[in-house]
Amino acid sequence: MWKELKDYHKAHKKRRISDLFETPDRAKRFSIEFDGLLFDYSKTSIDTQSLWLLLKLVEENGIPAKRDAMFAGAAINETENRSVLHTALRNLDQRPVMVDDEDVMPYVMDTLQRMEEFAADVRDGSFQGAGGRITDVVNVGIGGSDLGPVMAALALAPYHDGPKCHFISNIDAADATDTLKGLDPTTTLVIVASKTFTTIETLTNAKTVRDWMQAKVAQPAEQFAALSSSITKTAEFGIDASRVFGFEDWVGGRYSVWGPIGLSLMIAIGPDAFRQFLKGAQAMDHHFQTAQEKRNLPIILALVGLWNHQVCGYPSRAVLPYDQRLARLPAYLQQLEMESNGKSVAMDGTPVSQPTGPIVWGEPGTNGQHAFYQLIHQGTGVVPCEFMIAARCHEPELQHHHDLLIANCLAQSEALMQGRSLATARKMMAQKGLDGDELERQARHRVFSGNRPSTTLAYEKLTPYVLGQILALYEHRVFVEGAILGINSFDQWGVELGKELATALQPMVEGTQSAAQKDGSTQRLLGFLTG
Numbered sequence: 001m002w003k004e005l006k007d008y009h010k011a012h013k014k015r016r017i018s019d020l021f022e023t024p025d026r027a028k029r030f031s032i033e034f035d036g037l038l039f040d041y042s043k044t045s046i047d048t049q050s051l052w053l054l055l056k057l058v059e060e061n062g063i064p065a066k067r068d069a070m071f072a073g074a075a076i077n078e079t080e081n082r083s084v085l086h087t088a089l090r091n092l093d094q095r096p097v098m099v100d101d102e103d104v105m106p107y108v109m110d111t112l113q114r115m116e117e118f119a120a121d122v123r124d125g126s127f128q129g130a131g132g133r134i135t136d137v138v139n140v141g142i143g144g145s146d147l148g149p150v151m152a153a154l155a156l157a158p159y160h161d162g163p164k165c166h167f168i169s170n171i172d173a174a175d176a177t178d179t180l181k182g183l184d185p186t187t188t189l190v191i192v193a194s195k196t197f198t199t200i201e202t203l204t205n206a207k208t209v210r211d212w213m214q215a216k217v218a219q220p221a222e223q224f225a226a227l228s229s230s231i232t233k234t235a236e237f238g239i240d241a242s243r244v245f246g247f248e249d250w251v252g253g254r255y256s257v258w259g260p261i262g263l264s265l266m267i268a269i270g271p272d273a274f275r276q277f278l279k280g281a282q283a284m285d286h287h288f289q290t291a292q293e294k295r296n297l298p299i300i301l302a303l304v305g306l307w308n309h310q311v312c313g314y315p316s317r318a319v320l321p322y323d324q325r326l327a328r329l330p331a332y333l334q335q336l337e338m339e340s341n342g343k344s345v346a347m348d349g350t351p352v353s354q355p356t357g358p359i360v361w362g363e364p365g366t367n368g369q370h371a372f373y374q375l376i377h378q379g380t381g382v383v384p385c386e387f388m389i390a391a392r393c394h395e396p397e398l399q400h401h402h403d404l405l406i407a408n409c410l411a412q413s414e415a416l417m418q419g420r421s422l423a424t425a426r427k428m429m430a431q432k433g434l435d436g437d438e439l440e441r442q443a444r445h446r447v448f449s450g451n452r453p454s455t456t457l458a459y460e461k462l463t464p465y466v467l468g469q470i471l472a473l474y475e476h477r478v479f480v481e482g483a484i485l486g487i488n489s490f491d492q493w494g495v496e497l498g499k500e501l502a503t504a505l506q507p508m509v510e511g512t513q514s515a516a517q518k519d520g521s522t523q524r525l526l527g528f529l530t531g
């Protein structure tokens, strides 16, 4: 099917997206409305025929069966022989989910209840620090043990009514130093978040925070909680089992915000709002499992991605939330998408036949407009843009800001599609009184080629429920893209080599081992940095 798709794209390369709107109901036919969301992909070059071909990819690759296998607990993470069951964490109906003939739901619900009880105790002051009621929570984690709660805590800022959340992730001492500055160790709760509890950044930071606390608190371990799948290692660190919230290896790090890794978020927004977050994701799970393929949001979002990257050959995609509180969403999606689908071999170990995941990047609008949009509009490459925007903001008294935000968001996708012709640019310059060569020269700088694809995901308001929907939508998009590409979206071997080499380099940096075996560049840099 790839060949048919590429041939079709080639044959219609010159056609403009704006011309596709000659079909009067295009905006309706190439959009999906579901549960308060509107996903518009009519401003892409996908037409009826290419959509049909793309849907064939879904059929040919057995996506419905693969999806059902994931939800049912099959070990689809074949390189680690693991099930992939982050969906179980938001399976609030408690439909049984079997792993090795055992229903995991009682464990999931028991952990959720323990988290809720602990969060309630922290929020109402039943759980106290040495200096009294907890005022601040510091989550120490990295990657999937950081990005989800960081992103969601910012996204849901209007719902915060608990202690303030802080996050330390980087091994750079600046992160711990700057985060702890101004915090009172006697009223701070530290959550050490690490699935494996072996990650060097997290363990180093956790020890540093413990030392910081030790100066003022006699028993710092009593103000520590842990989120991990290794109860042995958390015990070795000295954290009491009553404050350890576990999850199994069938929850991947970048898919883990729904369970214990979301504890800091739950403490900030409260257990009820956290349940709403889970409910939004659960609604998306249900939609993904039941909606017809061509009306299925994750499937269509995945197909748009495959069309733009694998078929049209655009190397990256930009995530552009017109929602300041989604400022960390691009970073979250970078891990979700690039750690999942940045692979070079198929499930069976043979080289892939298609390029795999694209580069994902982005920033919120309107800030991005005053930074990199120049390249998006007039650069030589095409960057498919994924806009996001809420119908309503949390600040009704500042509605005029939101009106401008909406106008800007819609203006960008319109400009990307329509562009500005040389004829129009010439007219503009003539109106300015230019003529001859100077008119021509100036006009050419003001041409926008247009015909650049974008999608827009519009939602009612950024509530916990909606955030849950959006994140689950993107998770399933990653799954569909990965399954169609035949790769394993749930391992991350590509991060291992760097970790191994860092461990080997440490004694060389400390000066206890010679670097003579290293390449010339590494030796010279080591000399400069440590000499």
Ligand SMILES: O=P(O)(O)OC[C@H]1O[C@](O)(CO)[C@@H](O)[C@@H]1O
Residues within 6 Å of the ligand: 142, 143, 144, 145, 193, 194, 195, 196, 197, 198, 199, 202, 253, 254, 339, 492, 495
């Ligand atoms: O939660 P852990 O085990 O500390 O791992 C943190 C992160 O490290 C990785 O394993 C690799 O960067 C991610 O997949 C994971 O989210």
